[in-house]
Amino acid sequence: MEGLTKSFGSQNIWRDVTLTLPAGEVSALLGPSGTGKSVFLKTLIGLLHPEQGSVIIDGTDITKCSAKELYEIRKLFGVLFQDGALFGSMSLYDNIAFPLREHTKKKENEIREIVMEKIDLVGLAGAEDKLPGEISGGMRKRAGLARALVLDPQIILCDEPDSGLDPVRTAYISQLLIDINAQIDATILIVTHNINIARTIPDNIGMLFRKELVMFGPREQLLTSEQPVVKQFLSGDRFGPIGMSEEKDEAVAAAEAAMQAAGISGGGTKDDFSEIIPQVQPNPGMPERKAVARHRARVMEMLHTLPPNAQEAIRRSMEEEDRLRAEAHAHAQETVAVGAGAVAAGGRGGDEWTSAEAPGGDYDANAFDGNEYTGSDAPTQNWSAPQADNAATEPIHTGDYAPPHDGRGR
Numbered sequence: 001m002e003g004l005t006k007s008f009g010s011q012n013i014w015r016d017v018t019l020t021l022p023a024g025e026v027s028a029l030l031g032p033s034g035t036g037k038s039v040f041l042k043t044l045i046g047l048l049h050p051e052q053g054s055v056i057i058d059g060t061d062i063t064k065c066s067a068k069e070l071y072e073i074r075k076l077f078g079v080l081f082q083d084g085a086l087f088g089s090m091s092l093y094d095n096i097a098f099p100l101r102e103h104t105k106k107k108e109n110e111i112r113e114i115v116m117e118k119i120d121l122v123g124l125a126g127a128e129d130k131l132p133g134e135i136s137g138g139m140r141k142r143a144g145l146a147r148a149l150v151l152d153p154q155i156i157l158c159d160e161p162d163s164g165l166d167p168v169r170t171a172y173i174s175q176l177l178i179d180i181n182a183q184i185d186a187t188i189l190i191v192t193h194n195i196n197i198a199r200t201i202p203d204n205i206g207m208l209f210r211k212e213l214v215m216f217g218p219r220e221q222l223l224t225s226e227q228p229v230v231k232q233f234l235s236g237d238r239f240g241p242i243g244m245s246e247e248k249d250e251a252v253a254a255a256e257a258a259m260q261a262a263g264i265s266g267g268g269t270k271d272d273f274s275e276i277i278p279q280v281q282p283n284p285g286m287p288e289r290k291a292v293a294r295h296r297a298r299v300m301e302m303l304h305t306l307p308p309n310a311q312e313a314i315r316r317s318m319e320e321e322d323r324l325r326a327e328a329h330a331h332a333q334e335t336v337a338v339g340a341g342a343v344a345a346g347g348r349g350g351d352e353w354t355s356a357e358a359p360g361g362d363y364d365a366n367a368f369d370g371n372e373y374t375g376s377d378a379p380t381q382n383w384s385a386p387q388a389d390n391a392a393t394e395p396i397h398t399g400d401y402a403p404p405h406d407g408r409g410r
């Protein structure tokens, strides 16, 4: 994105936003409500048109290309809208099959295979015949994610994947995004208010405030930032530059300063965000994230340009990641050796197996437990049984998807 500016009439949303999403990495976009994060996502896929600037995807500027080119480019995207944006009159199965029917010439039996795989992946097996209005908000969110994944997207945009989810389901969906990134090396952008996600999931974090992108860089840069707006946002304190609606005026700011001086709490957490929590790793059995090495090389190149506390935090988190990875590797080797030993005791006369010739031949040296998990039985897939809550949903017709004309069913 280069020099992007977006307004609605006389209301400017943000201006001169320049940003390159590092390919294959996971990035998060933070910002107070109403700063235009959703508008930003919609601009990235060409649903909204900026007044200025360009959005280059695979060499094509989607702000200037033809409708046909835009249609093709959109196939690269998987988008999870805030409430799943499902069609209320279609079953989950048909909702998830929709992009395949719309954008590919696949036969129904091929479509079924892909749809059921994704349904399994997000833990919705058994709920495929339900309508969006018959399931919980969290299930709709997961169905939206399944639909976002059916075209094997190279770029995944998630608008508040955690909204409406409890902390445990949020952890599962976050883990799923990391696992998907490990599996398909997709570039992921997550819009979120969830500080826990921001601390543990992305490689990079950006923040929109006062109509500008105030920062975009390695997650440690934002988490250790001394900028008042960033500190206030992370801590969730009411004292600071972010107000309930617009910016605070001087009188309000002075009154708050007096309250703070008198020891009155602004309600924020006292967590130390410069204590970097290790990033969530792919689940056992998943491939290593290719993004890790690329991110590291990129960050090392720019390290000298970052503030000293960010540099220090980056070094510490790299050491910690190396330690965790070495531990996981050692554990995997041990497990392979133990598994091989058990087989050896049963039939190979005490021969030592190497990991390459271990039984089955498909042991993954990077796996924590030596098991090969498939999408449907991987340990991420512990979603609870579907519960209907009869919450009514209206589909959001984004312009990207239109309801099918011929009611094609399964």
Ligand SMILES: Nc1ncnc2c1ncn2[C@@H]1O[C@H](COP(=O)(O)OP(=O)(O)OP(=O)(O)O)[C@@H](O)[C@H]1O
Pocket: 008, 013, 031, 032, 033, 034, 035, 036, 037, 038, 039, 040
């Ligand atoms: N189609 C539209 N027409 C006019 N104004 C719009 C349109 N879409 C969004 N806006 C305005 O743009 C601003 C930014 O909205 P947006 O939904 O992107 O904020 P956000 O940062 O995603 O907020 P939240 O965190 O609360 O979801 C809001 O003032 C909103 O009213």
